Amino acid sequence: MTNNSACRICLIRHGETAWNTERRLQGHIDVPLNDTGLAQAEAAARRLAGQGFAALYSSDLQRARQTAAAIACHHGLGAEPEHRLRERHYGLFQGLTYEEAEHRHPELYRRFKARDATFAFPESGESLHDFAARVHTALADIARRHGGEQVLVVTHGGVLDIAHRLATGTALAAPRTFPIPNAALNWIEHQDGSWRLLAWADESHLRGSLDELPNA
Ligand SMILES: O=C(O)[C@@H](CO)OP(=O)(O)O
Structure with a gap:
């Protein structure tokens, strides 16, 4: 049965890593x-205290799970691992700094920065197109399950980039014009088959966060 009531999702990028x-x-x-x-x-957990959430979903990667665990214990919720909320697989770029990636693989780096949707990183990396498709499906499934409720999602910068574009109707190839700080709060809503953006990059509970892809 389809539930047409709005589902409100608070998306949080995990806290900072080394x-x-x-x-x-x-x-x-x-x-x-x-x-x-x-x-x-x-800080995010304290900021969200008092908000009623029906569920908490998290990427199954450690940096997201640790962030979700801190929030979950303030809300009496268990964090449900959801592998489709993982960061994009960056193939042979994984483990390199942006500067190393650009220096060692200039043509691949150019396609990455150009947001070429069909370009998949060598060594099992995902294309932007396939990555966006998995994020869209994961968010649609959560919205379908939680009509009339609000839920928390702890995930990654790349997933937040896709969610913002989904909620604003922005093309995948368009340059990013919005920040994605660690542990900031971002709200989107799904109703009657459409997404909309409610609030973005609220970091009033934080100080001095790093943005995702600082030079993007
Ligand atoms: O994978 C990473 O290093 C970055 C890049 O977007 O994402 P996050 O820190 O949000 O996991």
């Missing part, structure tokens, strides 16, 4: 939060 500070691409590499990231997760 690799975020080094501008080193993680993708599916399982890097934990650093001390700043753990404090950001706690």
Whole structure:
């Protein structure tokens, strides 16, 4: 049965990691939060206290799970792991800094930065097209399951980039014009088959966050 009531989703990028500070691409590499990231997760949890959430979904990568665990314990919720909320698989770019990636693989880097939707990173990487499709499906499934409710999703910068474009009708290839700070709050809503943006990059509970892809 279809539920036409609105589903409101609060999306949160995980807290900071050491690799975020080094501008080193993680993708599916399982890097934990650093001390700043753990404090950001706690700050987000305190900020959200008093909000009623029906469920909490998290990417199954450690940096998201640690962030979700901090929030979950303030809300009496279990965090449900959802592998479709993982970061994009960056193939052979994983483990490199942006500068190393550009220097070692200039043509691949150019296609990456140009947001070429069909370009998949060598070594099992995903194309932007396939990555967006999995994120769209994951969000649509959550919205279908939670009509009339609000839910929390803890995920990654790349997933937030796709969610913002989905909610604003912005093309995948368009340059990014919005920030994606660690542990900021971002709200989107689904109703009657459409998405809309309610609020973005609220980091009033944080200080000095790093943006995703600082030079994008
Ligand atoms: O994978 C990464 O290193 C970055 C890049 O977008 O994403 P996040 O830190 O949000 O996982």
